[in-house]
Amino acid sequence: MGLQGPRTAEWFARAKGVLVNGVSSGFRYWGDEDTMVIDRGEGAYVVDMDGKRYIDYQLGFGPIILGHADPTVIAAVAEAAAGGTTFAMTTAREIEAAEAVVGAIPWVEGMRFTNTGTEATMHAIRLARAHTGRELVVKFEGCYHGAHDYVLFTTAGSPVEHLGSRRSPVPWQASSGIPEAIRSTIRVLPYNDLEAVERLFRSEGGRIAAILVEPMMGNCFGVMPEPGFLEGLRRVADEYGAVLVFDEVKTGFRMALGGAAEVFGVEPDLGTFAKSMGNGFPIAAVGGRNDIVQDWARGGVTQAGTYSANAVGVAAAKATIDLLATGEPYERIRAAGRALMQGIEGILAEEGVEGHVVGHWSMFSIFFAEEPPREFRDVARHDADLYEETVRGMIRRGVMPVDDGLEPWFVSAAHGDEEVARTLEAFGDALVEAKG
Template sequence: MGLQGPKTAKWFERGKSALVDGVSSNYRYWGDDDTLVIDRGDGAHVYDMDGNRYIDYQLGFGPIILGHGDAAVAAAVAEAAADGVTFAMTTAREIEAAEAFCDAVPWVEGLRFTNTGTEATMHAIRLARAHTGRELIVKFEGAYHGAHDYVLFSVSGAPVDSLGSRRSPVPLQDSSGIPEAIRSLIRVVPFNDLEAMEQLFRREGHLIAAMIVEPMLGNFMGVMPEDGYLEGLRRICDEHGSVLIFDEVKTGFRMGLGGASEAFGVVPDLGTFAKSMGNGFPVAAIAGRNEIIQDWAAGGVLQAGTYSGNGIGVAAAKATIDILATGEPYAAIEKTGTTLMSGIEGILAEEGVPGHIVGHWSMFGISFSEEAPRQYRDYANVDEDLYGRVILGMIGRGVLPVDDSSEPWFISAAHSAEDVALTLEAFGDSLQDAKK
């Protein structure tokens, strides 16, 4: 049984004749019968072409922190659009947005805007390589840092049984078309395993330019770092002169105004931000400490982009950050997130289904497993079929998380107590059906 109603199916067929697979990203294709076509979003809800309403926990893979179509952000963007948006010169809006960013994330001494998280991580890696004069990059199994070649290894979705041993993990290319030479420049390590990281740095620390880490695994259920883990990564980078990059594309402006560095009390050298800083508009940033980012100023390290700092993105960022800085959205998200997390946990216990909620009130995952996952390798013990059946049941009942459990649920300030109640009811009913 597919998810498409008659009008949605018609639009999808039409879409396929012009858009490959009817989508603009591989990650949006759910199969020919299940890929939805969306008409519009409003607050915490989205509507497909048949007018079906869904309570949205995908939130565009995370960015929609205030809710779809937030009026204040839309007004700021409309005003910017009317003034012209791309000048090949700096604008006052761009400066105001950068100031708001630096006020919100106090460890940041400066930044450059770009449009996507992919660009941000690509530039951060180039900076780190230039700054250290080294070429190796370390990333974590199950982490995703965008679609460019440097980091598309052992990302979430990779077959766990092909990751190699814990002591010498195999970097698995996630796509054809990535040169073998790039693979020789990447090292992958399981998350929450400090010993494995120490071993790697003992062997090759003098060659490692940067360690790039999602401080909580935003692309694997929202798995949290264990106590002292991020501090350990910080120490290892310091001992070996490597740059610590926090990829805060998902956590930034979501775990709180100061992002993961504030939430966990660990400061990186560089940070990459996108998603929640613009409530869905394309805006991103590479931010950091002067000692490193000033390498751009000398002109020796290139950062560029025709649309970097464009009026739409920076107007959205300034308006979004201003609203987030009031603290009100986080209070609402915390209430919704904690109620959902404990409600789902209660239902799992009632139904006698082994499972765990992992993550943070702003984004969390549901793992149908005996033990809570600590790293991507633990995906092998997750009952993904059960999760898939439950989510299909929920979508049929008007609730829309992503259909695979590696992607967390995202919470917005627009989710209401009624949305939460309907979601818990749909979860309970769908779990009962799925158990049968």
């Protein structure tokens, strides 16, 4: 039985008539009977076309840090939109929003806004290549950095059996249509393996422009960096003159106001931000060391975008960051996130199911295996069927994590005690049902 109710199914049929697979982003397609059509979001909830309410842990794949339709953000956006949205000139709102970003993240000396995380990582890579005069980019297996050609290698959906040996990984091209030449510019390595990084740099360090990393694996169970891993990347990048880029599109403004760099105490040269910076409005940023980002000003390195810093996006960013800067949303997210993580651990133990809650209170997932994961290849040990069955049972009970186990559950400041209690009850019941 599919997840769609009758009206949702009707709307999905209409969607398929005009949108390919009925969606505007490939990851939203869950199959013809399960793809959801949503009417609205309210705080911690989404409501489908049948009027069914779900406690939402997808949160738009992460951005909704304050809850859906946060009234303060919506008011700021409405006020900004009434004054016009897109100008071929800098605006006061844009300056204020940039000041808020720089105020939140001390190592960002200079920045520019973009609209999406994809654009942000594309520009960060270009800056790094221009700054170093080198072409190679190192990324890690299971990390996702957007939908552009330079980074679609060994992302979280890649088949583990096709990745080559750990010592000599083969980049798995995650899409057709990428020019063959681009493959030669990418090197992929297992996450949390500093020795592999050092080995690669010993042989090719002089050709590597950037180490691009999700400081916590926000697209792979929320696997955390082991102590010393990010510090080691910092050291290797310094030693070989490569640019260290933290892709904080998921972690930025979510794990803490200063993102993963603040939590782990390691500062990159460049960072990319999006999602939680704007509570669901399309706004992103690239920023970091002035001697690198000022290449945009010195000429020669192109950054442009008609909609960059549009009034709606920057108003959302300013309002969201101001609220986050009070610290109060993080207290609520931490309380709910910790209660969920501990509650799930407890249920797993009670039911005698081998599993681990992986990640951070702001974004975590459940890994069904004896030992917790430390890198993408560990996905092979995860009982994906049990996970998927459990999540489907939860969705039927009105709780909505992402059905793909690699995508973490996201928690917002609108998730309170009631949502936590209902979620744990649904998880327990669905798990018992799923394991049969």
